[in-house]
Every structure is written in C-alpha cells, then in structure tokens.
Amino acid sequence: MLxxxxxxxxxxxxxxxxxxxxxxxxxxxxxxxxxxxKGFQVKVICDQRSRDGEEERRFDAEQLFEVVRVRRNDLxxxxxxxxxxxxxxxLKTADVVLVSGKFSLWTGGLLRGIRKKxxxxxxxxxxxxxxxxxxRKLTDASLKRFHTVVAVSQxxxxxxxxxxxxxxxxxxxxxxxxxxxxxxxLNHHAPRLITVGNVTQRKGQHNVIRALPVLLKKxxxxxxxxxxxxTDRSKLEKIAADANVSDAVVFHGRVDEATxxxxxxxxxxxxxxxxxxxxxxxxxxxxAILEANALGLPAIGALGCGIEDAIEDGFSGRLIAHENxxxxxxxLADILQNYxxxxxxxxxxxxxxxxxxxxxxxxxxxxxxxxxI
Numbered sequence: 001m002l003x004x005x006x007x008x009x010x011x012x013x014x015x016x017x018x019x020x021x022x023x024x025x026x027x028x029x030x031x032x033x034x035x036x037x038k039g040f041q042v043k044v045i046c047d048q049r050s051r052d053g054e055e056e057r058r059f060d061a062e063q064l065f066e067v068v069r070v071r072r073n074d075l076x077x078x079x080x081x082x083x084x085x086x087x088x089x090x091l092k093t094a095d096v097v098l099v100s101g102k103f104s105l106w107t108g109g110l111l112r113g114i115r116k117k118x119x120x121x122x123x124x125x126x127x128x129x130x131x132x133x134x135x136r137k138l139t140d141a142s143l144k145r146f147h148t149v150v151a152v153s154q155x156x157x158x159x160x161x162x163x164x165x166x167x168x169x170x171x172x173x174x175x176x177x178x179x180x181x182x183x184x185x186l187n188h189h190a191p192r193l194i195t196v197g198n199v200t201q202r203k204g205q206h207n208v209i210r211a212l213p214v215l216l217k218k219x220x221x222x223x224x225x226x227x228x229x230x231t232d233r234s235k236l237e238k239i240a241a242d243a244n245v246s247d248a249v250v251f252h253g254r255v256d257e258a259t260x261x262x263x264x265x266x267x268x269x270x271x272x273x274x275x276x277x278x279x280x281x282x283x284x285x286x287x288a289i290l291e292a293n294a295l296g297l298p299a300i301g302a303l304g305c306g307i308e309d310a311i312e313d314g315f316s317g318r319l320i321a322h323e324n325x326x327x328x329x330x331x332l333a334d335i336l337q338n339y340x341x342x343x344x345x346x347x348x349x350x351x352x353x354x355x356x357x358x359x360x361x362x363x364x365x366x367x368x369x370x371x372x373i
Contacts, residue, residue, distance in 0.1 A: 009041045011094035013087055013108065015101025017046035017067070019059040021198070021229060021254065023287060024101050024124055027152075027173055031098070034359040036064045043093065045086055047072045047079070083107060088114060096120065096369060102127040102139065109142025118369045121146040125284025125306055128159035129276065148365055152285045153306035169365070172309055173287040174358030175294070175350070190221035191336060194267035194297075196260060196288045197228045199236060199251075202281045204273035204302060204322055206236055211273075211325035212245040215332065224271075227252045227263055264292050269335055270299040273322040274307055286310035289317075293350035298342035300331045316349035317342065 012032055016025030025046070032042045042065035048056050049072050060067040070086055073079045080103060087107050091097065091114065099108040100122040108119050121143060130136050140163055143149055149168040151157035157170050197203040205226050215222055226236070230253050240246045252263060264270075270292035274283035285306040289299045299317035301307035313319040318331035335342050 009093060009095040010035055011090055011097045012044045013099045013104040014046050015104050019055055020049050028100050030174060030176060030355050032065050034355055043068060043090060087111060091117060105142050106138055109145045112145040119146045120148045120150060123149060123151045123156050125156040125282045129282055131279045147369060153309035155306045155308055156284045171358060171361040172353055173285045174353050174355035175287050175290045176355050191219055192223050192225060192267040193269050193271045194225040195271055199226060199228050199230050199232050201277045202274055202283060204275050206239055207273035207322050208271050209236055209239050209249060211328045212248055213243055214325040214329050216248060223248055223250060225250045225263060225267060227255060227260060229254045264295050264297060267297060270297045272307060273302045274305050275322045283307055290350045290353045293346040296343040296347055298335045298346045312349050316346040
C-alpha cells in the first residue's frame with residue numbers, strides 16, 4: 001500500500017497581511033507563523049499597500065517565511081491580474097494552497113483548473129454576502145472547487161448552507177496576547193467601555209454612541225473609548241454631538257500594540273455591537289473580543305453575526321440585539337453587578353482560542369488532506 005505523500009510546502013494567498021491592519025491579515029500571519037513552528041515551509045502572497053514598500057520590507061525581513069508582495073495599483077483590475085500571475089507562478093512550488101479573503105477565494109477557484117493541488121479556503125464571512133449577484137455566484141462556484149472549506153464561526157458556516165458543501169468545518173480565529181494574573185478591579189463610579197477595531201458601520205461603534213443617553217442616566221461619568229483606524233470618525237462625532245454625548249466619547253485612532261494593551265487594561269467592558277452593511281460586510285468572528293477577555297474584560301456583543309461564537313452568553317459576557325439601548329443597559333448592569341465572576345470567566349473562556357489550540361485544528365485538516373489526496 002502506498003504511503004500518503006508528504007505535504008510540507010504551504011502557499012498562503014491572502015487579501016490582507018501585516019503590517020497593514022485587518023483581521024484577515026492578522027489571521028494569515030498567525031497561521032503562517034504557526035505552520036513554520038510545526039515544520040512546514042511557508043510562502044505568503046499578499047499586497048504591498050504603502051507607496052514605497054519600505055514598511056512592508058522591514059516587516060517581511062523579520063519573518064521566518066517568504067513573503068511575496070504584489071504592489072496595489074490604483075487600477076484595481078491590474079492588481080488582480082498581477083496577483084493571479086504571481087499565484088500561478090508560485091503554485092508549482094506548493095504542496096497545499098490556503099486562501100483567505102474574497103479575491104484570494106476566486107483565485108483559488110481558478111487555480112484548481114490550472115494545476116491539481118489540494119486547496120483549502122478560509123471563510124471569514126464577508127465573502128458570502130456581497131452586494132453583486134455576479135460576484136456571489138463567482139464565490140459559490142469557487143467554493144465548490146475546494147477540497148476543504150474552513151469557516152471561522154458557526155455563523156460563517158451557515159452562510160454556505162445553500163451550497164450543501166460536504167467538506168466544510170469550523171475552526172475559530174485564534175489570538176496571541178499575554179493575559180494578566182491579577183483580579184481586575186472595577187471603578188463603579190465611572191465605568192469605561194471600549195471598542196477596538198476599524199471605525200466603520202460593520203464594527204458598530206455608532207450603535208454604542210446612540211445608546212449612551214440611556215447608559216449615562218445610570219452612569220453619569222461613564223466613558224466610551226474608541227480605538228482603531230478612524231475611517232468614519234467624522235460621522236460618529238456628528239452622531240455623538242446630535243445625542244449630546246460628545247464628552248463621554250474618546251477617540252484614540254490607530255495605536256501600537258503596547259498602547260492598545262494599556263487602553264484595554266484601563267477599561268472595564270469591551271463592547272462590539274456589529275451589524276451587517278448594505279454591501280454585505282459582516283463580522284465573521286471577533287478576535288478583538290478574546291484579546292480583551294484575556295486581560296479580564298467581559299464583553300457585550302451583537303447577535304446575528306460571528307460574534308456569537310466569540311462570547312459565551314452569561315459566562316464571558318452578554319449577547320444582545322445591536323440596536324437596542326435598553327438591552328445594552330441591562331447587559332452592562334448584569335456585568336457590573338457580578339464583575340469579579342464575569343472577569344475571571346472571561347479570562348478562562350479566552351484560553352479556548354489560543355493559537356496553539358487553533359493550530360492543532362489546522363494540522364488535522366492538513367492530515368485529512370494528506371490521507372485523501
């Protein structure tokens with residue numbers, strides 16, 4: 001009987017990658033590092049988004065795997081063509097191809113027809129709810145060509161139900177951050193809420209601001225800290241001004257990891273009231289929630305998206321409707337009244353999602369591929 005051939009060379013094609021921000025890129029980076037630790041040879045295809053590429057070159061030089069950058073062109077079609085050409089060129093060097101992000105997904109579907117290589121798609125959620133019917137059909141057709149589809153949450157997996165895929169599994173996002181051993185102390189007189197993430201409709205910071213008039217009635221000194229790229233900051237400032245809550249909202253913009261950690265440690269409750277956008281953008285999981293949990297912050301998150309997998313309702317935090325201020329007030333009251341318990345349970349919950357544990361799941365996927373191919 002022939003032994004399964006070894007599959008040690010991994011090609012990752014991703015739509016995002018550090019040092020530029022983005023959850024898909026963070027996931028791809030951690031996956032690449034984890035595979036290298038397990039003895040795999042890894043190459044990553046991703047974009048160069050800075051004009052001169054110097055920021056990316058410094059970052060790439062520090063990695064233990066090869067990073068191949070495709071410069072992002074103002075004419076996006078040309079960027080797509082260059083990405084596809086690069087993928088075709090490097091395909092022959094790989095035993096397995098992992099793709100992450102919507103264009104990468106389409107690329108993987110095309111690659112299946114060029115060279116018979118094992119293909120794994122990683123779904124984050126936004127790929128499945130595109131506003132264009134043509135692109136949705138392209139996504140569906142591409143998914144059917146993959147040997148294995150990994151969804152980052154049960155919610156994301158549910159978005160593929162219409163395809164009746166037999167090869168889809170759920171592996172949650174992982175995180176890498178040092179927790180804290182001390183019991184977190186709560187300032188009952190001035191609770192601090194915090195959201196970390198790009199300031200956009202999907203992340204739902206506007207839903208928290210609109211709920212502040214209700215929250216401030218019971219907690220007059222409450223503050224809401226917003227950390228992340230200030231994409232829609234001007235819109236949120238207007239919402240806060242119209243609601244007369246500007247003094248309770250603090251914008252920090254994009255910060256480095258050390259500053260982010262300090263801001264989280266200074267906060268009491270992490271809030272992410274995400275919602276789906278008209279273009280189909282949706283929160284597929286919510287790794288920032290678990291990073292906060294590891295530091296002892298319970299979380300309040302939105303139902304109806306991948307956040308449902310990131311919060312154990314009544315244990316690590318609470319799940320509520322994203323546009324319901326009264327539910328937010330009730331959830332916050334529950335957490336504040338039982339803060340030491342929620343804080344400790346949040347830290348305990350976060351240990352289920354460390355990258356060491358998540359990588360074991362990906363190794364199982366690769367082992368199954370080896371047996372099947």
